[in-house]
Amino acid sequence: MPYKKPKIEKVFYTIGEVADMFQVKTSTIRFWENEFDELKPQKNKKGNRLFSPDDIAQIKLIYYLIKERGLTLKGAKQKLADNKEDTLKNHELVDRLKTIRQILIDIKDEMYE
16 A cells, blocks of 8 residues: 555644635735634734634635625625525535535546647
């Protein structure tokens, strides 16, 4: 069996890295931190925000509601307050479908090469 290189995941991410992941400005991440109670990154002695993988998952959900679904901040807060589990399941389903779609597109492209 061939050796599979383990996927190394960081414990904490800086605000710049998080902003790059979602292609938004750092000010947007800071604004979401103030608006959404679910998002509370740790801060080091210098006051720099350190985002855990759980924080990244929260930002991903907030990004999905605001940027992809087009909800307002008030609407996104209400959606998270009313039925967070359903919203999370719906987001995970959309993510899986996007992944499957990309795999199928890659297969199609390989067939035509």
